[in-house]
Amino acid sequence: MVIKKIKLVNFRNYKNLNINFSDGINIIIGNNAQGKTNILESIYTLALTKSYRTTNDLNLIRLNQEKFIINGDIKIDRTPKKMSVEFQNNKKIVKINDNSIKRISDYIGNLMVILSSPEDLNIIKGSPIERRNFLNIEISQISNAYLKKYNEFNKLLKMRNDYLKLLYTNSIGDYNYLDILTNNLIEREIDIYKYRYDFINNINEYLEQVYFNLSNIHNLKLEYITNIDINEFSSEEIRKKLENKYKKNLQREIALGMTLYGPHRDDFQLKIGEDDLKIFGSQGQQKLAFIALKFAEIKIFEENSNTKPIILLDDIFSELDKDRKNNLIKYINSDYQTIITSNDIKGINKKIIDNAKIFKVIDNKVIEEGVKDGRKDN
Numbered sequence: 001m002v003i004k005k006i007k008l009v010n011f012r013n014y015k016n017l018n019i020n021f022s023d024g025i026n027i028i029i030g031n032n033a034q035g036k037t038n039i040l041e042s043i044y045t046l047a048l049t050k051s052y053r054t055t056n057d058l059n060l061i062r063l064n065q066e067k068f069i070i071n072g073d074i075k076i077d078r079t080p081k082k083m084s085v086e087f088q089n090n091k092k093i094v095k096i097n098d099n100s101i102k103r104i105s106d107y108i109g110n111l112m113v114i115l116s117s118p119e120d121l122n123i124i125k126g127s128p129i130e131r132r133n134f135l136n137i138e139i140s141q142i143s144n145a146y147l148k149k150y151n152e153f154n155k156l157l158k159m160r161n162d163y164l165k166l167l168y169t170n171s172i173g174d175y176n177y178l179d180i181l182t183n184n185l186i187e188r189e190i191d192i193y194k195y196r197y198d199f200i201n202n203i204n205e206y207l208e209q210v211y212f213n214l215s216n217i218h219n220l221k222l223e224y225i226t227n228i229d230i231n232e233f234s235s236e237e238i239r240k241k242l243e244n245k246y247k248k249n250l251q252r253e254i255a256l257g258m259t260l261y262g263p264h265r266d267d268f269q270l271k272i273g274e275d276d277l278k279i280f281g282s283q284g285q286q287k288l289a290f291i292a293l294k295f296a297e298i299k300i301f302e303e304n305s306n307t308k309p310i311i312l313l314d315d316i317f318s319e320l321d322k323d324r325k326n327n328l329i330k331y332i333n334s335d336y337q338t339i340i341t342s343n344d345i346k347g348i349n350k351k352i353i354d355n356a357k358i359f360k361v362i363d364n365k366v367i368e369e370g371v372k373d374g375r376k377d378n
Helices: 036-048 120-125 130-143 144-169 175-215 234-250 252-256 283-303 322-329
Strands: 002-010 012-020 023-030 067-076 079-088 092-097 113-116 218-223 269-270 310-314 338-342 357-362 366-373
Touching: 002 036, 012 036, 012 144, 012 366, 023 036, 036 067, 036 079, 036 113, 036 130, 036 310, 036 338, 113 283, 120 130, 120 283, 130 144, 130 175, 130 269, 130 283, 144 175, 144 252, 175 218, 175 283, 175 322, 218 283, 234 252, 269 283
Parallel strands: 023 338, 023 357, 113 310, 310 338
Antiparallel strands: 002 012, 002 067, 067 079, 079 092, 218 269, 357 366
């Protein structure tokens, strides 16, 4: 999978921008605040319909304009595909091959990206909701079924919470209806727990080795944390645990007007041995651990989709010492389309530069400096 071309209209600082990418390594250089990261953000938004830097789509529209448009030409195993995201009047329109897609769940997964950026540290340092969002985004790219189940779960969760609040104010409410909502919610929760458990287990098959190759430190792992003490993650066990929790805590949930147990309370930790990196890791260790997690994901994406994801690396070399930069370089190669941003090429290994297409961003314009090795794209 590669993105051949992207066209931006009124996206961030770009009025009109067209970029033709190499199928291999692409490096975008320029000073701070010139718009390098905006290009990666546009590709991410094209893939997932939303930004990783803001929750408000209005922030993506160029100053004093009314809408933005992102168009992308994609190629998957020599099959071309056009994708687009347009936002105007608080309405988002997504298209594939010029056909409007009504459900976002039918759009996501057509373009798969793995992003490493400075914002990754917020996932480690931030609240559990940020780590859950990370899981949801990554799993949704490789499983359309997961995204649909998760959307159904959210709708049922809201309905159940609303009904719990109603029962608190109306003691003669219909508890049978609550049981129906609870049972339907549990069926979706079972699937979500199992998807997340499998994803984290798959990550852990690669994570320790990748992190060791980058840092020479053993025993990095991703630990899944739930609030219902699941051991086997079988459908039967999850259903039984949830039913017991909801039954025992019914009056408490009614009093609080919220569902206290389920995957909406999940979390995970990145740990070296028994030490939580959020607490015991330096910023450099945390950054490198999350980079390792992202590179471990590459194989997971390939195994689940039979195609290679696009790798987006935003300012990946900062805060890393020379040895770790060199170790990281081993994972960057022309087998995957990779788009890297950097202030300059001084900190990037010559082996990467010699196999890369270079772009320079100056004054809201992108100047193409060519492909160093003359590689022919498919």
